[in-house]
Amino acid sequence: MTPYGSFTFFFIIAILLAPTIILGLRGKRFHTYNMLATIAALGLIFSSSLNQALALILFTIWQVLLIRLYIHYRKQSNSNAIFYTAVFLSILPLAISKLLPYFSDINVIGFLGISYLTFKGTQIIMEIRDGLIKKEPPLAKLLYFILFFPTISSGPIDRYRRFEKELETEISGNDYKQFLYDGINKIFLGFLYKYIIGYSINHFFIANLRFIAHSQFQHHLYYMYAYSLYLFFDFAGYSAFAIGVSYIMGIKSPENFNKPFISRNIKDFWNRWHLSLSFWFRDYVYMRFVFWMTKKKWIKNRNIVSNLGYILLFLIMGFWHGLEIQYILYGIYHALLMVLYNSFERFNKKHKWWPNNKFTHVAAIIITFHFICFGFYIFSGQLFQKGV
Amino acid sequence: MFAKFKAFIVNQKLKWFGRFVYYLLILLLLFFMYGFNDASAGSYIYNDF
Numbered sequence: 185m186t187p188y189g190s191f192t193f194f195f196i197i198a199i200l201l202a203p204t205i206i207l208g209l210r211g212k213r214f215h216t217y218n219m220l221a222t223i224a225a226l227g228l229i230f231s232s233s234l235n236q237a238l239a240l241i242l243f244t245i246w247q248v249l250l251i252r253l254y255i256h257y258r259k260q261s262n263s264n265a266i267f268y269t270a271v272f273l274s275i276l277p278l279a280i281s282k283l284l285p286y287f288s289d290i291n292v293i294g295f296l297g298i299s300y301l302t303f304k305g306t307q308i309i310m311e312i313r314d315g316l317i318k319k320e321p322p323l324a325k326l327l328y329f330i331l332f333f334p335t336i337s338s339g340p341i342d343r344y345r346r347f348e349k350e351l352e353t354e355i356s357g358n359d360y361k362q363f364l365y366d367g368i369n370k371i372f373l374g375f376l377y378k379y380i381i382g383y384s385i386n387h388f389f390i391a392n393l394r395f396i397a398h399s400q401f402q403h404h405l406y407y408m409y410a411y412s413l414y415l416f417f418d419f420a421g422y423s424a425f426a427i428g429v430s431y432i433m434g435i436k437s438p439e440n441f442n443k444p445f446i447s448r449n450i451k452d453f454w455n456r457w458h459l460s461l462s463f464w465f466r467d468y469v470y471m472r473f474v475f476w477m478t479k480k481k482w483i484k485n486r487n488i489v490s491n492l493g494y495i496l497l498f499l500i501m502g503f504w505h506g507l508e509i510q511y512i513l514y515g516i517y518h519a520l521l522m523v524l525y526n527s528f529e530r531f532n533k534k535h536k537w538w539p540n541n542k543f544t545h546v547a548a549i550i551i552t553f554h555f556i557c558f559g560f561y562i563f564s565g566q567l568f569q570k571g572v
Numbered sequence: 573m574f575a576k577f578k579a580f581i582v583n584q585k586l587k588w589f590g591r592f593v594y595y596l597l598i599l600l601l602l603f604f605m606y607g608f609n610d611a612s613a614g615s616y617i618y619n620d621f
Contacts (some may be wrong), residue, residue, distance in 0.1 A: 186615060189611070189615060189616070191610050296619060299621055334612055336616040337619050338616060338619055343593070370600050372595055375602060376598050376601075377604070378616075379606070379611060380598065380601050380605065383605070418616055418617050419616070419618050422616045422618065422619075
């Protein structure tokens with residue numbers, strides 16, 4: 185069963201979380217019950233595919249073993265080679281599951297949410313390396329973090345230290361009322377986004393584009409804007425459901441969106457769109473790359489290092505979406521935009537060519553919006569489809 | 573005048589009423605769009621990644 189994919193799912197989750205709500209309102213601890221509810225919900229989600237369920241179990245054992253072995257090793261030593269090997273082994277199942285469909289019809293490794301679970305596992309290994317996680321995470325907490333069902337299929341990607349801190353925080357009955365209120369609000373927002381607006385855009389507009397558009401160009405132009413909005417309402421709707429259910433379970437999962445279509449520039453956009461993913465890439469790819477290059481002193485120019493970091497980040501992000509041409513081009517497109525904006529920002533700091541006032545602010549939002557939509561148009565793959 | 577308007581806007585009862593209408597509208601729209609059938613709003617795009 186797809187998480188948040190049907191009303192039946194919500195109905196079952198409401199029943200499953202009824203004890204959580206009762207315990208929460210009485211100010212009693214509910215995380216032990218929530219762990220059991222997570223097992224039941226995972227059973228429900230993966231009940232239709234034994235293959236996927238088995239892959240999930242094996243993957244979780246793999247990640248937990250890696251984390252445990254690496255933290256034991258890290259207490260005694262800190263070799264680069266072992267760290268890179270641990271990161272490689274953590275990413276390996278995801279890489280195989282992404283590559284396997286190109287060579288075989290059966291993907292025995294992949295399962296719903298493998299990417300997001302990998303991000304969580306790899307993140308823990310990197311934070312162990314940095315000395316941010318020093319104590320071995322208790323097995324129950326580690327499993328609960330990795331398998332936390334509200335965010336299992338598409339994030340938001342939480343951080344272990346934040347998650348653990350929230351697990352340890354006592355929530356009084358009064359505090360829980362706010363959690364519940366916020367959670368219900370988010371779930372209703374999810375219904376509005378996914379089931380009403382997103383569905384309407386897709387069903388009434390995109391599906392009927394051949395009757396609405398009068399030329400090929402018009403078709404592509406309308407598709408570009410409609411798909412961009414559809415993608416936002418689809419994904420923001422999912423995120424609102426995931427965050428809402430997390431709140432009801434007493435965990436404030438991080439936000440994934442912050443009004444991305446009012447971004448003033450491409451940098452601002454990546455601080456508003458798919459936040460948990462872009463922050464993950466920023467912290468564990470871009471920052472590490474910049475730090476590494478600065479330490480090695482191979483390139484002394486900071487701007488070149490920063491631009492190379494952006495190129496690396498967006499290329500990896502593109503490849504992560506898939507090996508199809510549209511995803512790779514999407515990555516290259518955003519890398520280019522970022523590098524160009526970086527150069528423009530430096531030029532403008534010196535020459536004050538683009539003043540900062542209300543008019544330029546609105547103009548910047550409009551320009552950025554069109555660049556973003558073109559990016560989503562590439563991402564959609566419509567550009568490479570024949571016979572449209 | 574402005575103070576009165578501000579007091580009206582921040583009024584808790586009005587907020588609750590606004591929230592109630594917002595929830596009701598969403599529920600009504602869901603009912604009109606899907607009736608008593610289970611949802612068929614399609615899979616999530618990002619579930620594929």
